[in-house]
Amino acid sequence: MRKLIILGLLAATVAPGVASAQSYNEVRRSQQHLREEQRELREAQRYGSRHDIREERRDVQDARREVREDWRDYRRSHRDVYRGGNWRAPFRYNQWGVGARMRPDYYQTRYYINDPYRYRLPRPGYNQRWIRHYNDVLLVDVRSGRVVNVYRSFFW
Structure with missing residues (x-):
């Protein structure tokens, strides 16, 4: 019984950390989304108004920031892969x-x-x-x- 309680406590403390970490594929998808937004920005620069271009630039900047944060989070959660030492x-x-x-x-x-x-x-x-x-x-x-x-x- 004591072992089951200890295992339950371990699972309760480890599960939230695992659930919050992004997977490699999720980060790759967000990077692909950024590329799509960059394409949309180029099209807006060709055919759109100044207001549209400003909005698209802001969206692309936000997406870049999110991708950088996603990779940073991924590297933090997978320190064993990128560990030096x-x-x-x-x-x-x-x-x-x-x-x-x-x-x-x-x-x-x-x-x-x-x-x-x-x-x-x-x-x-x-x-x-x-x-x-x-x-x-x-x-x-x-x-x-x-x-x-x-x-x-x-x-x-």
Whole structure:
């Protein structure tokens, strides 16, 4: 009986937090809605009056603000995904640039980001992998060891 009471209390405290957090798809939908409003603004600028244009601009600004807030809320509620912190590697930190050549020690399979879509990273090309190097994310051509793209301080 005691276990059931404790489980009930845990569920009551966790459920409101889960219910209030927005899902990734909801945030994406609000971003799509923003794009539609931007299209409407462009059309209003072509064919509408000044009053219509002002209203459309205000609507687009409000939608942009909402999308930024939605992404901020999403990142706050999914801190485990975007967590930085004390990430250890058997080598010291180097600030890699595009075109630099890395030794294979730096891009072993244990440093691969296996699910780049979880972090909203673009799809890697053929023979390319996203690598985590401390708090940076590097797109590396695994055949030549060349750095193709760099996102600095991606993990905070």
